[in-house]
Amino acid sequence: MENIKEIQNKILKLKKEKNALILAHYYVPLDVQDIADHVCDSFEMAKRAKEAKEKLIIICGVRFMGESAKILSPDKKILIPAPDAGCPMADMVTVDDVRRLKAEHPKAAVVCYVNSSAAVKAESDICCTSSSALRIAKAIEADEIIFIPDVHLAEYTASKVPDKKFIFHTGFCPTHHRITEADILAAKKAHPDAQFAVHPECRSEVLKHADFIGSTAEIIKFARETKAKEVIIGTEMEIAARLQRELPEKKFFSVTSAFVCPNMKKITLASVLNSLKNEEYEINLDEKEANAARQSLERMVAR
Numbered sequence: 001m002e003n004i005k006e007i008q009n010k011i012l013k014l015k016k017e018k019n020a021l022i023l024a025h026y027y028v029p030l031d032v033q034d035i036a037d038h039v040c041d042s043f044e045m046a047k048r049a050k051e052a053k054e055k056l057i058i059i060c061g062v063r064f065m066g067e068s069a070k071i072l073s074p075d076k077k078i079l080i081p082a083p084d085a086g087c088p089m090a091d092m093v094t095v096d097d098v099r100r101l102k103a104e105h106p107k108a109a110v111v112c113y114v115n116s117s118a119a120v121k122a123e124s125d126i127c128c129t130s131s132s133a134l135r136i137a138k139a140i141e142a143d144e145i146i147f148i149p150d151v152h153l154a155e156y157t158a159s160k161v162p163d164k165k166f167i168f169h170t171g172f173c174p175t176h177h178r179i180t181e182a183d184i185l186a187a188k189k190a191h192p193d194a195q196f197a198v199h200p201e202c203r204s205e206v207l208k209h210a211d212f213i214g215s216t217a218e219i220i221k222f223a224r225e226t227k228a229k230e231v232i233i234g235t236e237m238e239i240a241a242r243l244q245r246e247l248p249e250k251k252f253f254s255v256t257s258a259f260v261c262p263n264m265k266k267i268t269l270a271s272v273l274n275s276l277k278n279e280e281y282e283i284n285l286d287e288k289e290a291n292a293a294r295q296s297l298e299r300m301v302a303r
């Protein structure tokens, strides 16, 4: 059986031969992150795919990330290594849900978390990521906001924008939602000197114990810059592992060992090699839907 280094070298050789770009999300395994041209959160991933000169892009992440790249770069060939790597939160909101909410609240603007399908984005006014949700909610002209699908990110954003009325959906990320107040209290007891940096996809009962709340990229920045020697990381556990490798002089802890996104772990080195070799699995979208979704995404990227 080939070792990790051998597969990584094969990927890098093939990537060069095919002039491909590999973009990896922070939650995929570290050995996949190591062969990527860029490791990013979903916002940076969408932007980098759009700005790339390469015509072949491998998105090492879940399906909606591949869809966002395709929507913004329709002339490029966008591949995802694992066709079944979906996002349960994205699947929690349907086009019918959005249409119903719009009919019930005709004056409201629809702000759609980027963790959603192309079809749902097409029904929305603007997309956001966890790093831009607050900025976008504040800037939007409408006084009412239908925020889909993540109820936790919506509640956190609403708490910071009290002058607007928020209409929530019931979606959530199972990976972040799984973490309870008891989990963070236990982690704080085990590491009493540690600061706690957490993602707003977590429940409010968890967020209230935070020293810092932000997107994955913002959590990484905080962990690098804080004077604290120990940090409990309140997002997918690959982040604590990545930070520990990068900053061995500090200590990073995941809130629990259950902080895993199983879909992101479907992106293995073997699947990336196969993706490059056989140019699969290509993202193809309905043109009309992609055009409508592009407007929502481009408004997000422009803010």
Ligand code: SF4
Binding pocket: 027, 062, 086, 087, 088, 089, 090, 115, 173, 174, 175, 176, 236, 261, 262, 263, 264
């Ligand atoms: S961590 Fe949550 S939101 Fe992100 S891809 Fe996994 S299930 Fe979806």
